[in-house]
Amino acid sequence: MESMVNDFSLFQKIADEIESKDLFCEKDDLLVSFSAGPDSVFLLEFLKMFSRANIRLVYFDHGLRPRAVLDKEIAFCKSLRDQGFKVVIKKIPVNLLGKKHALSVEAAGRKLRRKLLVHYAKLFGAKYVLTGHHKDDVCETFIAKIIRSIHFWILIKI
Secondary structure, three states: OHHHHHHHHHHHHHHHHHHHOOOOOOOOOEEEEOOOOHHHHHHHHHHHHHOOOOEEEEEEEOOOOOHHHHHHHHHHHHHHHHOOOEEEEEEOOHHHHHHHHOOOHHHHHHHHHHHHHHHHHHHHOOOEEEEOOOHHHHHHHHHHHHHHHHHHHHHHHO
16 A cells, blocks of 8 residues: 555656646647556556546557567557557567668667657647656666677777
8 A cells, every 4th residue: 555655656746747847738649659568557557647638559569579478568558448548559660670771670669669659649649759768778778888889899809
């Protein structure tokens, strides 16, 4: 029970921050890039509690996850439809784009997601596109870039 109280106070702090910075209104149409991971689920739970917005979710199948994991995530997304959410499940050809344009899988995924999120926002009239990320995501990205550059420099010295 204490956890729910703490979650509520965290949700309230987030709601206060959004309101003080005038980020979006309670009734704005929102598009959420939904991974079915903890950050996205937290964002959705927050929006359910503090927003009366028309919320649409877009889940991207990058074609990279094991079938069993993908099936669970898609089943979860479909269960959200039963709760009244409008959910788009979109398969994107990350590997194909990466090979065609000499991009990493990550870069190809970002490029496709951004392009499609802009498309869906226009299509659905969503005023804002939201993604769920936390500070560790930034740290993980930073560390991964350092590790990649270290490997790169090691290879150059060889």
